[in-house]
Amino acid sequence: MAALLYVGVLAVWARSTPQRILGPGAALVLLGLQRVLDALWAVSGPRLYSGWTYAEFEWWYSANNGLVILGVVVGWSLARRRTAFALIGIIPALALSAAGGWIEQAIHYPKSYITASLLDGVVFIGFCVLGILSVWACDGIGLAIRRGRTQSRPRTAYPQPGY
Template sequence: MYPNPSQPVAYPPYPGRPISRRPLGDRGPWWAQTLVSAGIALVFAVLYFAVEFAIYRFKLFDWWSFSGLSVLILLYVCVLGIWGRSTPQRILGPLVALGFLGLQRGLDGLFLVIGPDLYSGWTDAEFTTWFTVGNGLCLFGVAAGWSLARRRTFIAFLGIIPMVAVSGLGGWAEQSIRYPHSFLWASLLDTLVFFGLAVLAILCVWACDGLGLAIRGGRTRRQPGANAVGPYPQPTAPPPNQLGGWPPN
């Protein structure tokens, strides 16, 4: 039976594409993501302070110190794998962080294994250079891993230049501080200095990322039509006064 040519033809809707699930790190408004990021930083600051206090208070140097900080690094890498904004960022961020932080752990392990055979006859300047490089690698690994996992635009990569400067100068400043003799205050000062420098390095990338978002927001975006349903265009029905259907007259 042929359809009535004087009546509009009702077309079935096209099937929509399945909606992909957004990663956990890209859900919610910006202020909620900021609060979660701040909470993550606070948790790691408390854990870092606890490890440093235990090291100073109970003289847990050598492999105890190495193991405690290594566990924190592995935990940080796992968090980056969860809190990244996209699947590639959830892979790249942890890998970069693990690479630089693993290199820093390797230098510390070499220092512990070889011991006096490594630094016998070193001057104060050589010790300063060694610890500056180690601290700088740690700062850069933390900041680079977080920035790659959380960035939104490619302009954020411009922030790597000041990040390197902050990490290098921060690594030198961190080992140059004269810490108090109190176990509590020495641990607290070490925590504040390290996390303050890490946040400053991350903010360098964040500022460039904000510039990229401002440029992106100024562009004209195409908006779907009022009658658009789903990702496919819907065919319009012919007006009643227009003959249609089959067979043609």
């Protein structure tokens, strides 16, 4: 339900009509893929994955957590960015999503459910924000490049009257 709410917020806050389709669509695909993988695990996990080692389970959960972070970052970035240069920021965001998924899985949470949930939420939101900021920084570089191109055009010395 939270993923659908997030996709709805992206559709409302997107900058343009193509971004209203592209950003929420990408988020819906990535977050939906994560939910499908999660459902696959819930339905046939014990039978299908009975021969897995602990490291393979750890990899599965890390990839699943990273996919959620990537869905949030890619959806927001496609809906809110202004330059194509921002897409370069997806590369560090992908690395941050992988690191966030691994760290979220590797943390040894305290026994208290509330403390563990809060800690997990802080890690998740922190990596989502870091990924969005990496795309935002590349978008800022793209805007600076665009501004530099428009300011470097030579102006005519004397404007012609009537034009």
